[in-house]
Amino acid sequence: xxxxxxxSFRNVTKTYEGSSGRVQALRGVDLDxxxxxxxxxxxxxxxxxxxxxxxxVGLRRPTSGTVDVLAMDPLADGPRLRERVSIQPQHxxxxxxxxxxxxxxxxxxxxxxxxxxEQLLTDLGxxxxxxxxxxxxxxxxxxRVLVGLALVxxxxxxxxxxxSTGMDPNARADLWRLLxxxxxxxxxxxxxxxxxxxxEQLCSRxxxxxxxxxxxxxxxxxxxxxxxxxxxxxxxxxxxTGLSRLDGIATVVDTEPAAGGATRVHVDSLDxxxxxxxxxxxxxxxxxxxxxxxxxxxxxxxxxHEYTVESPxxxxxxx
Ligand SMILES: Nc1ncnc2c1ncn2[C@@H]1O[C@H](COP(=O)(O)OP(=O)(O)OP(=O)(O)O)[C@@H](O)[C@H]1O
Numbered sequence: 001x002x003x004x005x006x007x008s009f010r011n012v013t014k015t016y017e018g019s020s021g022r023v024q025a026l027r028g029v030d031l032d033x034x035x036x037x038x039x040x041x042x043x044x045x046x047x048x049x050x051x052x053x054x055x056x057v058g059l060r061r062p063t064s065g066t067v068d069v070l071a072m073d074p075l076a077d078g079p080r081l082r083e084r085v086s087i088q089p090q091h092x093x094x095x096x097x098x099x100x101x102x103x104x105x106x107x108x109x110x111x112x113x114x115x116x117x118e119q120l121l122t123d124l125g126x127x128x129x130x131x132x133x134x135x136x137x138x139x140x141x142x143x144r145v146l147v148g149l150a151l152v153x154x155x156x157x158x159x160x161x162x163x164s165t166g167m168d169p170n171a172r173a174d175l176w177r178l179l180x181x182x183x184x185x186x187x188x189x190x191x192x193x194x195x196x197x198x199x200e201q202l203c204s205r206x207x208x209x210x211x212x213x214x215x216x217x218x219x220x221x222x223x224x225x226x227x228x229x230x231x232x233x234x235x236x237x238x239x240x241t242g243l244s245r246l247d248g249i250a251t252v253v254d255t256e257p258a259a260g261g262a263t264r265v266h267v268d269s270l271d272x273x274x275x276x277x278x279x280x281x282x283x284x285x286x287x288x289x290x291x292x293x294x295x296x297x298x299x300x301x302x303x304x305h306e307y308t309v310e311s312p313x314x315x316x317x318x319x
Contacts, residue, residue, distance in 0.1 A: 005068075006157055006188050007033035007056060012065030014051050014212075025051040026062070027212035033190055033205075038183055040199045041192040042295070043209030044303060049192035052209070053161050056190070057087045070157065083112070086155035088146045088163060096135030100126055100145055103134060104152055111153040124148050125174045139166040147175060151182065158182065160191040164198055176202050196295045206295070210303045220295060228297030231272045235285035236262050242283045250275045 009031035016023045026048045033039045041049045054060040055067055058074030058081060067074055072081050095103050101121060108114035121130050124144045129137060134145060143166050150158055158179075164172045179189055179202065193199050199206050200220045207217045216223055233250065236258050237243070243252060243265065250269035258264040265285075269275040272290055279285035 004035040005032055006035050006037075006070055007031065007039075007190060008066075008068040009052070009056075010066040010068075012052070012055065012067060013063045014048075014055065014060065015063045025212055026055075026065075029065070029209075029212070029214055031207055031214060031217075033188065035188050036183060036186065037204045038179060038189040038191070038202055040203035040206040041190070041209055042194075042196075042199050042206050042299070043192075047209040048212045049209055050161055053087070053159055053190070053192060057081070057085060057159055059087075084155055085157040085159060086150040086153045087159040088150035088161060090146075090161065095145075097133060099131050099133055100137070101130040103145065104148055107149050108152045113154055115152050115154045117152055120148050120152055123174070123178055125171060140168055140171050143167055144171060144175070147178075151178070156186075156188065158187055158189045160189065162192055162194060164193065164195060172198070196299070200295050208299065208302055215302050216298070223298045224292060224294060226298075227301045228293035228295075230268050230270055230293055230297070232266060232268055232291045232293070233272060233275055233279070234264060234266045234287075234289040234291075235279050236264050236287045237283060237285050238262050240265070245278060245282060246275065249278060 009029050012026055012029040012031075013024070014026040016025055025046075029048065029052060031052070041052065043049050051060065055062050056069060056074060058078045061075060069081060070084055074081055098106070101117065104117035104120060108117045121127050124147070126141065126144055126148070129141055134142060137145065143163070147160065147163050150160060164175055167175065176198075179191075183189060191203075193203075203220065205217065205219055206223060207214045208223070209215065216227060218226065232253070238261070240255065240263050246252070246267060249271055250267040252265060252267050254266040256264045267275065276288060276290070279288055
């Protein structure tokens with residue numbers, strides 16, 4: 001099936017002039033999102049996710065580079081773009097006095113072909129809160145309302161900046177269901193997230209951002225294969241004397257005593273199939289457990305950091 005590019009960034013840079021100097025938030029971002037994707041931007045604090053999103057919807061002007069969204073320039077074609085692209089508002093604080101239903105109805109009235117606000121209330125798990133003032137809702141419920149405001153216009157492209165922040169697991173499951181259904185009906189989603197699980201389970205493709213650049217792009221599986229292919233296997237053996245047979249296939253990273261004088265062994269391997277065959281065969285290992293490094297492993301490998309690390313690039317502080 002031919003793909004249709006919905007978003008394209010080419011060598012996009014953004015420099016902020018701040019009180020503590022110039023901050024180079026984007027240092028040459030290239031990004032392509034195709035129609036029908038749920039595309040995730042993943043990266044530590046300060047990587048440039050929000051700046052990219054704000055440029056994408058025309059809220060900020062890039063310092064240089066080219067941005068194309070549905071064949072439009074977000075700055076020059078703002079009003080036309082906003083009919084087809086919705087972004088979730090960042091804060092519910094400006095809507096404190098309205099009830100949830102009033103707010104969704106008002107917002108729906110801005111669009112030509114909105115979704116049914118009442119159905120959306122049900123889909124978002126907000127039916128019982130429909131007559132409550134937004135200011136009285138919990139943080140997670142307010143977050144659902146903000147996502148609802150982006151969805152009610154029934155856009156072609158839905159842009160969400162950390163949509164599941166503050167949501168409990170049920171709310172997050174509701175959100176994922178809604179976004180998958182929206183995609184099945186032809187929609188495209190671009191979202192930023194700090195949650196590896198969200199990126200892994202929800203997103204069809206991911207761009208990992210770090211220090212104002214996209215450092216890797218691919219499906220979650222492609223990224224894991226390319227950047228964190230090693231798996232950790234844990235197993236129990238009665239004797240450790242045979243472990244040397246794993247040389248060349250797996251590396252022992254830890255051992256610990258287990259019940260009945262046995263030993264629990266943890267190894268890393270790039271060839272888990274061969275390792276399992278050896279463990280189950282000659283070594284007589286039991287309780288074999290296999291774990292992938294997952295996107296966590298990819299993230300550590302590409303950024304050299306655990307998650308949520310500040311990484312601003314302060315021009316003034318560079319020699
Ligand atoms: N209005 C602004 N003025 C000056 N610097 C800014 C401004 N907005 C963002 N920055 C800086 O630009 C860099 C990128 O910020 P941005 O908010 O785009 O990152 P992010 O990946 O969205 O981070 P987070 O995960 O914390 O939301 C950071 O160093 C940030 O401090």
